Amino acid sequence: MESDDEDTDINLKKTHYDFPHFQDYYNETGCKKKLVIILQDYESFPCSTLNEFLLILHEYLATLPFVLICGVSTSPSIIHSTLNYDVISTMKIHTFNIQPSIEFLNLITDRIILKNNFPVVLHPSILEFLIDNFLFFDFSVHTFMKGVKICILKHLSMNDVNVLCHSVMNQTLSEEMITKPVLDEINKLDSITNMKCKKLDPTRVVNYATELHNSICTMYCAVQCLYTLVRDLPNNPLGKQLRDIYCAVLSDNHFMESPSFKQCLQLIQFISKQELLEKVENMTHILKQNTNLNTILREVQKIEKEIESADTEVQIKQSSATSKLNLTPKSRAQLKQNLLENIKQDKLQYEFDVKREKFVEYLIANLFKPYLVPIQNLPLHEIVLFKDCHLLKKYLAGAPRAAIHTALNNPSYYFQCDCCKVNDPNEMLPSMPDVCLVYKLHMESATMINMHDWLQSFGTIVNTDNKLSAAAVKARFTQAVSELQFLGFIKNCKQKIDHVTRLTWGDS
Numbered sequence: 001m002e003s004d005d006e007d008t009d010i011n012l013k014k015t016h017y018d019f020p021h022f023q024d025y026y027n028e029t030g031c032k033k034k035l036v037i038i039l040q041d042y043e044s045f046p047c048s049t050l051n052e053f054l055l056i057l058h059e060y061l062a063t064l065p066f067v068l069i070c071g072v073s074t075s076p077s078i079i080h081s082t083l084n085y086d087v088i089s090t091m092k093i094h095t096f097n098i099q100p101s102i103e104f105l106n107l108i109t110d111r112i113i114l115k116n117n118f119p120v121v122l123h124p125s126i127l128e129f130l131i132d133n134f135l136f137f138d139f140s141v142h143t144f145m146k147g148v149k150i151c152i153l154k155h156l157s158m159n160d161v162n163v164l165c166h167s168v169m170n171q172t173l174s175e176e177m178i179t180k181p182v183l184d185e186i187n188k189l190d191s192i193t194n195m196k197c198k199k200l201d202p203t204r205v206v207n208y209a210t211e212l213h214n215s216i217c218t219m220y221c222a223v224q225c226l227y228t229l230v231r232d233l234p235n236n237p238l239g240k241q242l243r244d245i246y247c248a249v250l251s252d253n254h255f256m257e258s259p260s261f262k263q264c265l266q267l268i269q270f271i272s273k274q275e276l277l278e279k280v281e282n283m284t285h286i287l288k289q290n291t292n293l294n295t296i297l298r299e300v301q302k303i304e305k306e307i308e309s310a311d312t313e314v315q316i317k318q319s320s321a322t323s324k325l326n327l328t329p330k331s332r333a334q335l336k337q338n339l340l341e342n343i344k345q346d347k348l349q350y351e352f353d354v355k356r357e358k359f360v361e362y363l364i365a366n367l368f369k370p371y372l373v374p375i376q377n378l379p380l381h382e383i384v385l386f387k388d389c390h391l392l393k394k395y396l397a398g399a400p401r402a403a404i405h406t407a408l409n410n411p412s413y414y415f416q417c418d419c420c421k422v423n424d425p426n427e428m429l430p431s432m433p434d435v436c437l438v439y440k441l442h443m444e445s446a447t448m449i450n451m452h453d454w455l456q457s458f459g460t461i462v463n464t465d466n467k468l469s470a471a472a473v474k475a476r477f478t479q480a481v482s483e484l485q486f487l488g489f490i491k492n493c494k495q496k497i498d499h500v501t502r503l504t505w506g507d508s
């Protein structure tokens with residue numbers, strides 16, 4: 001319910017948030033557009049509130065034309081089970097579905113992340129981790145995007161060099177931006193020291209950055225072309241999604257020699273003329289987006305015409321004629337050999353087969369081999385490539401049990417206090433919270449813990465100078481033990497009344 005010319009100066013009180021006021025406001029604006037009201041999470045509203053709200057809306061329908069959009073996550077029948085008949089009878093209901101979240105994820109990876117205008121290049125390990133997180137936990141695109149944002153933030157804040165990432169990716173890097181400290185950092189990058197050349201100056205850094213940018217653009221383009229070529233092959237040897245191919249290319253230095261790539265080449269031999277022409281057409285669209293690949297585009301368009309005119313029925317005459325002339329077998333074995341060879345030649349002799357082969361060979365030699373290169377082999381790639389999967393896991397994949405153990409075993413890890421700092425993990429200090437002390441003591445015991453012994457041990461730590469009364473120690477102990485029980489580490493023991501049972505094992 002937003003208006004373009006919203007006046008932010010008006011101070012509205014809470015009592016003004018009602019329909020008569022809203023109606024007046026709507027009439028004043030002279031707006032004739034429909035009002036769209038979105039209830040994002042329909043199920044979260046109480047039925048009575050919804051019924052009342054809709055009845056009120058209905059009263060104003062003549063002056064406030066509105067459309068209500070309800071986000072329903074269960075089934076559309078929920079509308080009928082939550083609303084009264086008299087409310088439903090006033091409504092005109094249409095149902096529509098949104099795509100499953102995996103479709104959105106595919107769109108985001110294909111159209112946003114795996115494009116050269118995305119600010120950071122994600123290493124395959126990062127992308128795979130984010131996708132696994134999506135598939136195994138919640139199917140939430142929102143969480144996936146949060147993960148991507150963490151990647152970008154962490155990459156940019158990691159050091160002074162990575163800040164240049166955006167300038168490299170949109171080709172605005174200039175020599176002035178490379179200050180002395182940044183240049184020193186750049187010269188320390190692994191990709192630069194590995195080249196074993198003399199130290200780079202700003203001009204060469206800019207040149208390398210331009211080369212890097214071009215390589216990334218052509219790499220994305222080549223990945224898309226390969227995807228177009230192999231996406232609907234039987235059993236998808238290289239994967240079903242664009243990102244599968246991206247990951248395969250970047251994780252393997254010898255991707256072209258991999259069995260799955262070779263399998264694809266074999267399967268391409270069974271593509272029909274119609275299918276191939278569609279693929280070539282799509283490929284030309286992709287190639288048009290990158291001016292560096294103009295030569296390849298022109299050649300592909302030339303081959304496209306040849307494929308269009310190629311014959312799929314008639315064999316090419318001269319080669320079959322010559323082979324038949326030489327057919328003067330001296331023995332049965334030789335006759336068989338000749339026939340086999342003839343069949344082999346015949347297969348190649350369809351004009352379309354020849355053109356298809358020529359097309360694939362051309363792509364391999366001129367597009368895939370030179371451009372499908374892992375960018376982690378290129379100088380300065382560290383500036384744009386985020387690959388710290390360990391860091392990302394730390395933020396996204398929580399290990400609650402490990403965190404609780406750390407908190408209880410070494411509270412200063414989270415408190416950042418000096419009073420609880422320990423050198424030995426088994427050390428116990430009176431300054432530590434009581435629950436930490438009972439936790440540490442319980443770690444030393446067997447399956448069953450004697451409450452009396454436990455209390456005594458607790459007392460010796462917290463009451464070293466005998467300043468506390470026995471009742472105070474007991475009270476603190478009881479509270480700490482019940483906290484530990486609440487956390488799920490112990491339970492009451494049925495066999496022995498003065499014992500509890502441990503429920504967890506191991507130190508992790």
Ligand SMILES: [Zn+2]
Pocket residue numbers: 412415417418419420421431432
């Ligand atoms: Zn402390």
